[in-house]
Amino acid sequence: MKALLSLSPDVAVVEPTGVNYSKFWVTKLAEAGVEIPLVGHKQLHAYRVNLDLPDKDDSADALALACYYMEHNQSDRRFVRIRDPIVSQIRDIVLRLQHLNRVQSPIINRMRQDLAWQFPEVAMTSLNAPLFWGWLAGERKSQRYDKKLINSSGLGLESEVIHSAKAICVLQRRERALEVLMRNLMKDLRFLKYRKVFAQFGFGERTEALILSQIYPLENYFDADGKPEVRVAIGRESGKPTKRHLSRRRFQKALGVAPSREDSGDKKKSKKAGSSLIKMALW
Structure with a gap:
């Protein structure tokens, strides 16, 4: 980064290679007052092919980025827009929530398979039953589930299920914390008109947040x-x-x-x- 900034750049043209990989460079360059136009993958690929530059070559990519900027810098629509900081934060939270959801699914599926023979009466309990998962993880007390376990026709709980329940509780708490943070960010008055429209469609909070992060601002x-x-x-x-x-x-x-x-001959x-x-x- 020091070597890059020693060139005293006014502009750094970037192909955003995923949120996490480009975030460091974009943030540091912005802090140094450098303008950062982002060129989409699709646009850069077509442009590089048009210039007959070799594929998968860092030097060729850098040349194509520079030429693309010199040719199109007067048109904002030629570049990927940089999102508003709060909108970017909302989008990051939505993506993290989706990740947490994906992480939980295989754990839950494995637990249900185990509970089918260890404690079949509760094998299909929903994630919307925090008392059960807390009890199963040993974090909460429940006479109801104690009695159910005593009278169960299953073969008895094993330690692996308990450890998995603890993991689910940790993931659920993180999910709730992210949802609270997302809810607070969505209270920004600039989003009020958008959310009134979302309410007419009955969108859930996560769907609202994802759509907002994609379309804001309409201008x-x-x-x-x-x-x-x-x-x-x-x-x-x-x-x-x-x-x-x-x-x-x-x-x-x-x-x-x-x-x-996509038209090809007679096929449309x-x-x-x-x-x-x-x-x-x-x-």
Whole structure:
């Protein structure tokens, strides 16, 4: 980093290789007052191919990034936008919550298989029963579950299930703490109008947070004059003037619901382009 800053750079063009790998460089460079345009993978790949530069070559990538910036630095839409700090924090929390959910699933599945013969009466207990999991981990007392275990037709609890229950309790507490932090960040008054719309659809908190982190602020999808961008073009088949709502299409793509056409000879097909993360959340 010292060697990089010794060059006294005004601009550092970055291909964001995942949130965690680029975070260090982006943060340190921003603290030093360096402008940081981010170039998307898809855009850089197409640009490098167009320049006939070798693939998987760091020097070629660096040259392509520099040329891309020199050619397109007047157009913000050519670059990946840097999110608002609070929005970035919300997105990070949502991704961590998804990770915690994925981590818990195999542990829960394994425990249910074990409980099926150790304590079958409670094998399918939901995660929304904190008393049970706390009791199973030995962290909470419950006469109800004590009696159930005594009268159980199972073969008795083994230590592995108890250790797994402790792991679930730790993960659940971390999940709750992250949800509280996310809830507090979502109270920012700038998000109020967005959340009123989300409420009309009955979105859950995590879905709200994920969508907000993807689309905020809506002004990013507008034209330079702050209005939705609409262009009129002649339809290829009808030959008539057709309105193209570009701002709406960009918004739909951010949500993963914009159709993308792929024509090849007589074959014409379309698929949904955009964020798979948001598509899953909406589904």
